[in-house]
Amino acid sequence: YDLTQPPSVSVAPGQTARITCGGNNIGSKSVHWYQQKSGQAPVVVVYDDGDRPSGLPDRFSGSKSGNTATLTITRVEVGDEADYYCQVWDSSSHHPYVFAPGTEVTVL
Amino acid sequence: QVQLQESGPGLVKPSQTLSLTCTVSGASIREGDYYWSWIRQVPGKGLEWIGYIYNSGSTYYNPSLKSRVVISLDTSKNHFSLNLTSVTAADTAVYFCAREQRDWGIPVFDPWGQGTLVTVSS
Numbered sequence: 132y133d134l135t136q137p138p139s140v141s142v143a144p145g146q147t148a149r150i151t152c153g154g155n156n157i158g159s160k161s162v163h164w165y166q167q168k169s170g171q172a173p174v175v176v177v178y179d180d181g182d183r184p185s186g187l188p189d190r191f192s193g194s195k196s197g198n199t200a201t202l203t204i205t206r207v208e209v210g211d212e213a214d215y216y217c218q219v220w221d222s223s224s225h226h227p228y229v230f231a232p233g234t235e236v237t238v239l
Numbered sequence: 240q241v242q243l244q245e246s247g248p249g250l251v252k253p254s255q256t257l258s259l260t261c262t263v264s265g266a267s268i269r270e271g272d273y274y275w276s277w278i279r280q281v282p283g284k285g286l287e288w289i290g291y292i293y294n295s296g297s298t299y300y301n302p303s304l305k306s307r308v309v310i311s312l313d314t315s316k317n318h319f320s321l322n323l324t325s326v327t328a329a330d331t332a333v334y335f336c337a338r339e340q341r342d343w344g345i346p347v348f349d350p351w352g353q354g355t356l357v358t359v360s361s
Contacts, residue, residue: 161345172335172351173286179345216286220346225302228346230286 134231141237148204150234152217161220162200164193168213212238241265243336243352250358257323257357261336268317269294274339275319279332291339292319326359
């Protein structure tokens with residue numbers, strides 16, 4: 132199962148960043164988003180399509196439509212600069228955990 | 240607060256076995272509905288799930304690595320381990336351990352260790 136993400140997204144501080152994740156029939160699967168800052172471990176920022184772990188700012192949100200999931204970061208801050216990965220969980224698959232290639236978000 | 244820390248050799252020769260350990264603090268790996276996982280990241284590339292072990296000892300592996308992977312549990316030391324046999328340069332990567340938790344109703348990798356770089360080279 133293959134997932135696609137744009138390699139990079141650039142955004143100015145205070146603006147909105149949208150990162151897409153495409154996959155066949157992604158609407159039937161659960162999608163999580165991880166943030167990985169340089170040299171650090173990934174951290175989940177959105178799980179199960181659109182839920183946020185407690186303590187995460189509401190500037191991070193997730194949605195799905197058709198074959199695309201989207202992570203939206205509003206009021207972008209310099210500290211949001213990181214790689215973002217979507218991950219799909221498919222309980223019916225022999226390979227239930229698939230990660231997309233990742234998107235590098237640069238804050239200009 | 241649960242924390243995970245990987246340890247093991249940073250350099251492995253081709254055809255040999257890569258062995259890493261993940262030590263868990265702040266929780267017992269014997270308890271709870273958690274799956275203890277290994278994930279790797281080839282430098283400059285994306286993430287690849289390797290496999291997991293449950294506290295019962297049952298395991299599940301990525302089909303593409305299954306023939307070379309063994310994950311084991313040592314509850315007395317509160318750690319779990321990864322063995323990857325017959326390594327090649329393609330196995331050079333940062334290896335992360337992570338807890339797959341279902342407290343939110345769905346499997347999510349949280350938290351992760353800091354990761355350890357393993358280079359396969361003679």
